[in-house]
Amino acid sequence: MTTSIFSEEHLLKISGVVKSFPGTVAVNKVDFVCKKGEIHGLVGENGAGKSTLMKILAGVHRPDKGQILISNKERTFRNYSEARKAGVGIVYQELSLLPDLSIAENIYMGIWLKRGRFIDWEEIKKKSKIILHEIGIDINPDELVSALPMAIRQMVEIAKVLTQNPEIIIFDEPTAALSIEEVNRMFKILKDLKEKGKAIIFISHRLKEVLDISDVITVMKDGQVVITEKTDYFNEDKLISVMVGREFSEIFPSKTNKISKEEKIFSFQGILKKSKKRVAFILSKGEVLGIGGLQGQGQIDLLQSIFGLGGCTGIKMTVFNKKIEVRNPVQAIRAGISLIPENRNEEGIFLLLSILQNIAASTIDRRQSWGLVKRKRERGVVENISSDLSIKLVSFDQMAQSLSGGNLQKLVLAKWLLVDPKVIVMLEPTKGVDVGTKQEIYRLIRRLAKKGVAIIVYSSEMLELVGLCDRVLIMNHGFFTASLERKKITEENIMKASVSNINLLAGIK
Numbered sequence: 001m002t003t004s005i006f007s008e009e010h011l012l013k014i015s016g017v018v019k020s021f022p023g024t025v026a027v028n029k030v031d032f033v034c035k036k037g038e039i040h041g042l043v044g045e046n047g048a049g050k051s052t053l054m055k056i057l058a059g060v061h062r063p064d065k066g067q068i069l070i071s072n073k074e075r076t077f078r079n080y081s082e083a084r085k086a087g088v089g090i091v092y093q094e095l096s097l098l099p100d101l102s103i104a105e106n107i108y109m110g111i112w113l114k115r116g117r118f119i120d121w122e123e124i125k126k127k128s129k130i131i132l133h134e135i136g137i138d139i140n141p142d143e144l145v146s147a148l149p150m151a152i153r154q155m156v157e158i159a160k161v162l163t164q165n166p167e168i169i170i171f172d173e174p175t176a177a178l179s180i181e182e183v184n185r186m187f188k189i190l191k192d193l194k195e196k197g198k199a200i201i202f203i204s205h206r207l208k209e210v211l212d213i214s215d216v217i218t219v220m221k222d223g224q225v226v227i228t229e230k231t232d233y234f235n236e237d238k239l240i241s242v243m244v245g246r247e248f249s250e251i252f253p254s255k256t257n258k259i260s261k262e263e264k265i266f267s268f269q270g271i272l273k274k275s276k277k278r279v280a281f282i283l284s285k286g287e288v289l290g291i292g293g294l295q296g297q298g299q300i301d302l303l304q305s306i307f308g309l310g311g312c313t314g315i316k317m318t319v320f321n322k323k324i325e326v327r328n329p330v331q332a333i334r335a336g337i338s339l340i341p342e343n344r345n346e347e348g349i350f351l352l353l354s355i356l357q358n359i360a361a362s363t364i365d366r367r368q369s370w371g372l373v374k375r376k377r378e379r380g381v382v383e384n385i386s387s388d389l390s391i392k393l394v395s396f397d398q399m400a401q402s403l404s405g406g407n408l409q410k411l412v413l414a415k416w417l418l419v420d421p422k423v424i425v426m427l428e429p430t431k432g433v434d435v436g437t438k439q440e441i442y443r444l445i446r447r448l449a450k451k452g453v454a455i456i457v458y459s460s461e462m463l464e465l466v467g468l469c470d471r472v473l474i475m476n477h478g479f480f481t482a483s484l485e486r487k488k489i490t491e492e493n494i495m496k497a498s499v500s501n502i503n504l505l506a507g508i509k
Contacts, residue, residue, distance in 0.1 A: 010035045011199045012057075012168055017066030019052055024394070026052040028223040030066070034168065034199040034216075039190060041214030041231070042203045044243055045434035049223040050203050051404070054170045058090040059083035070168065081110075089166030091157050091174050099146035104128040106145055107160045131159045135189050149296075150343070151182045158189065169193060170201045173405070175209055176432040179295040179460065187213055205434050206461075207239050219243055240435055251439050252467035253446045257286040259470060265320055266423050266454035270305060270312035272298050275478020279312070283454045288445060290469030290489075291458040293498045298478040299458050300342065303425050306456075307339040308332040319422050319454070333362065336422030340412055340429055342458075348412040351401040355393055356382050358400050358411055363418045385414045390440065406437035413444070423454040430464065442468055462491045474498055 012034040019027040027049045034040045044050050055061045057068065059077030068075045070086055077083040080090075097106045104125045113123045128141035137155050145153060154174060161169065171190070175183045190213055193200055204210050210217060211231060218228040219242045226242055240251070261284045269280035275298055283289050291299050301311030308328040317324050324335040332339070341347035350358055359382045382396060389410045393403065400411060409429070416424065429445075430438040445468065449455045459465055465472050466489050474482040474497035482497030484490075 011071060013067075013069040013072075014053070014057070015067045015069070017053065017056060017068070018064045019056060019061055020064055021394070025223055027056070027063070030220075030223070030225055032218060032225065032228075034201060036167075036197045036199055037194055038216060039194055039200045039202055039214050041210040041217040042201055042220065043205070043207065043210055043217065043239060044220035044226075045406075045436040048220040048243075048434070050220055051172060052223075053220070054090060054172060054201065054203065057083065057168070058088055058170065084164055084166070087165075087167035088170070089161040089164055089168070090170040090172065091154075091161050092172050097145045097153055097157060097160070100144065102142050102144055103132070103139065103148075103156050104141035106156060107131070107141070107163055109160070111164065127163075128159070131163055132156075135159060135162070136185055151178050151295075154178060154182075154186075158186075162193075166198070168199045168201070170203070172203045173205065173432050174202075175204060175206060183209065205432065205438075207236050207435075211236065211239070243435055251435060251442070253443050255288075255446075255470055257288070257446065257450050257470070259284050259286040264318075265452060266456075267318045268306060268315070269317075270302075270315040272301055272312055272478045273310070274298060274301060277477075277479040279475075279478075279480060281473060281480075283456065285452050286449055287470045288449050288455045288457060288468060290465040290472040291456065291475065292460075292462065292465045292472050292494050293475040293481075295460055297475040297498075299475050300427065302475070303427060303456065303458055304339070306332070306423070306425050307337055309339075333419060336419070338416035338419055338421040338424045340416060340424065340426040342427040342431070344408055344412050348415075349400050349408060352399055354397045355386070355391070355400055355403070355411065356396040359385060359414045359418065362415050381418065382414075385418055389414050389417075389444070406433035409433050409437065409441070413441070421453060424448065424456070426455070426457045428459060429457060430459075430461075438464075462494045465489065465494060466491060 010033040014030060014032040017027055017030045018025070030049065030053055032053065042050050052061060056063050059080045059082050062078065075086055077086065098109070107128045108124045113120045113127070115123070125141045132139060132141065135155055135158060137152065139152065145156065148156065158174070175186055178186060190200055190202065202210065202214055211234060214231045216228065217231055217234055217239070219226045219239065221243060263285040264282050265285050266283040269278065271278050279302055281289070291303065293299060304310065305312035305315060306317065306326070308326040308331055315326070317326065319336060326332045326335055326337065345351060350361070356379065360378050379396065386393070391407050391410045391414065393407070400408065403411065430441055433441070445455055445457070457469060469489065470485070472484045472489050472494065473480050474484070474494060476498055482493065484493055
């Protein structure tokens with residue numbers, strides 16, 4: 001069913017657009033419109049066609065059929081440069097910034113300001129500072145992007161797009177790496193742009209945010225538009241139901257694992273370098289342990305140190321009551337520890353290698369003989385794990401970068417599950433993935449915990465901690481402020497502990 005609420009003049013009209021790739025129709029006869037001064041939410045599961053549709057609008061892909069009208073003028077873009085000149089800007093989920101260049105260089109990349117024949121660096125820095133100030137960022141434009149936290153990089157990406165003064169701005173998962181405070185700042189930017197008459201398309205898997213910021217919402221499924229309605233027509237349950245055919249209460253698997261507190265499968269203690277605070281915890285068999293709190297409170301440093309990436313000193317760890325020493329990732333892997341990183345594209349995947357090469361990377365030594373890889377055996381192992389995780393692909397030889405966000409996350413999971421880990425540390429395991437893929441990951445986590453694998457999950461989404469975890473430890477200012485179990489795991493209790501300045505549980509046992 002496709003409904004329409006539009007009858008007035010629109011800045012953007014997409015009509016009957018079709019786009020196919022080998023083996024799949026990504027976008028199938030899609031109609032989509034957006035007017036000036038409107039924030040139009042676009043939601044759907046990974047693979048629903050959202051990103052492909054936006055890439056067509058941004059000139060990355062050319063449609064097989066259909067029409068794009070901007071200000072009633074038909075447009076066909078061969079590349080992003082042509083789309084940009086026509087007034088289309090896109091802020092991607094996976095940032096397009098070059099980390100080894102400065103903020104100013106990134107902002108004006110390809111649209112250099114010149115004085116005569118030479119680039120006017122002083123003017124570039126001056127104008128970069130002005131546009132950063134406009135979006136609430138006070139930072140030296142000479143700073144390298146590589147030195148910036150992810151949230152500030154996201155703001156630089158927005159500044160880069162706004163410098164081009166687009167009339168239509170696509171935000172593709174712009175809040176995936178942001179804290180609550182940073183999301184509020186982002187929303188202020190969106191509202192300011194709306195007041196200036198910009199047409200904004202907001203794509204997010206965080207449905208509450210879509211409901212909070214959008215004027216209109218379109219839901220896509222299987223490459224088609226299912227429904228377009230004003231935001232007040234929806235609530236979160238209705239959105240999920242339309243997207244995946246399941247009610248919100250069905251998203252999380254039931255917590256039926258038997259937890260044996262007498263059977264300790266993992267323990268950790270250490271001192272965080274930044275806060276100089278001691279942190280300690282024990283994980284029981286069958287338990288899914290969540291680590292929560294506001295972002296930047298030491299959670300990432302703590303959990304990365306389990307994988308030998310620093311962050312803590314004086315570390316003592318045991319796996320099944322056996323002491324282990326982990327000073328680097330190689331030792332961590334040998335000890336049976338796997339890490340699902342927060343930033344999959346930079347830390348979890350070789351984007352330009354094939355799906356097969358990515359999945360096989362962590363266990364390639366197991367299928368070697370005299371320095372030669374047993375290719376047939378390797379393909380069989382990769383096919384099995386890909387099938388288990390329902391990774392959607394055309395060929396195992398296609399490059400990883402061709403996959404959707406949800407399938408990329410499954411690729412990371414597949415690689416580390418082949419290790420047969422005893423401990424899995426997951427940093428934002430469902431960041432930037434759709435509701436359906438989230439549900440698959442939640443079920444996988446439960447199955448692994450049932451098998452006796454130690455599962456530690458860090459998530460900035462409180463609802464995820466509530467729905468998934470058997471116990472949640474809250475970090476604030478580099479120490480644990482609460483340990484919540486069963487009915488005490490609520491959004492209210494998590495928030496209270498997140499903002500508390502009292503060390504309630506120094507050294508939780």
